[in-house]
Amino acid sequence: MITKAEIKVIAVLLLMAACGYGGWWAQGKNMRLSISQAREAQQQATRDKEASDLRLSQMVANEILDELYNTQKQAQQVTQEIDTYETSPDRNQCIMDPEWVRIHDTAAGVPPLPLPSGFSDGAGTGAEGHDDADALRTVTENYRLCKTQLIKARKWQDWYCGLAAEDARCE
Numbered sequence: 001m002i003t004k005a006e007i008k009v010i011a012v013l014l015l016m017a018a019c020g021y022g023g024w025w026a027q028g029k030n031m032r033l034s035i036s037q038a039r040e041a042q043q044q045a046t047r048d049k050e051a052s053d054l055r056l057s058q059m060v061a062n063e064i065l066d067e068l069y070n071t072q073k074q075a076q077q078v079t080q081e082i083d084t085y086e087t088s089p090d091r092n093q094c095i096m097d098p099e100w101v102r103i104h105d106t107a108a109g110v111p112p113l114p115l116p117s118g119f120s121d122g123a124g125t126g127a128e129g130h131d132d133a134d135a136l137r138t139v140t141e142n143y144r145l146c147k148t149q150l151i152k153a154r155k156w157q158d159w160y161c162g163l164a165a166e167d168a169r170c171e
Helices: 004-086 098-108 132-163
Strands: none
Touching: 004 132, 098 132
């Protein structure tokens, strides 16, 4: 037979076990809640970073496109001025040697401009070489291409540094 003292000891042990289990369960619940909140905060931070990166990328892309458009418009304006110049009596004051034109174009990495109608040897206005209007067209195209590449390089560097500001090369 179990005595009252033994019943008290068993009751105290059961109470201690219940309290211990309850504390363990409550601590586990709090830990699971903390982990869940930390995961949610991390996921939100990731979503915020992705949204920020996307906004930066869109902003840089828009800036690039705007600058490229402006560069193209500027080149078109210069080309229109060259078209006007071609009818000027001052035209052909400077005849460019065909070899100079070829070397210039090769150095710039630009394919030669289409030959003016009626010329098969690339001589522009005759045997002497390309005329000044041809040279102006080529130089205009060369500068347009150079400015285009410069704009792209600078803006993509801005974009990269916006994403990786800790990179020492971005200072």
